Amino acid sequence: MILKKEALEQLSKELSLPFTGAEQDWDIEMADSQRINDFLEFYHRRDVSTDNKVAVMSLVLASYEDFLNENDLQTDESWDAINLILESEKAIFIDLINYWSLSNEFEEENIFRITPLIRSIKCN
Template sequence: MILKKDIIIALSKKLSLPYKGTEQDWDIEMADSSRINEFIDLYHQHDLAFEERMALMSLIVASYDDYLNEHDLAVDCRWDRIKATLTKDKRYFIELIDYWSLDNEDDIFRITPLMRTI
């Protein structure tokens, strides 16, 4: 999924992210496992444009993958919220789900086994 620059800039400002404009993979580079709750709350509690929701969910998933790396796969209740949102709007998030699910047998990302359940 290609994220539009104006959407990235708007979300970066809303979230006070250290965005410089040179990031190649904004969602992965701006991921922050300590802010997952804040990101999820913004997704659910604010009136965001469709493309903002798409970009924000990319950031949430990347941040949760970081969390899993830091906490040795300790899945918590936030995954339930993330999974419910991805499942509910699967048709919009199919590229994101496919990216993190990987088609091969190697689980390169910590979140891959979780994403494969969607």
């Protein structure tokens, strides 16, 4: 999935992210496990384009993966809000869902911590 540079520049500015333009994996590099709720609030309170929705959700998912790893958790209450967005706009986020679900990987040590959660969306 390719995120559009224009969207990344705009979102980085609006979200006060340390964007330089040299990022190869913007969502991974800008992820911040402490700002998941900020990112979700931004998603809900802005009338954002589809490209921006995908970029913000990319950032949310990368941040949530970091959060789960940092806190050694399987889920928390933020997942409910993330899941609701992904389920309600599944067509927009299908590439993200496919990426994080790692559907061809079956070894638990080779998947993301968020993968089982994403797989539950993919199955619905």
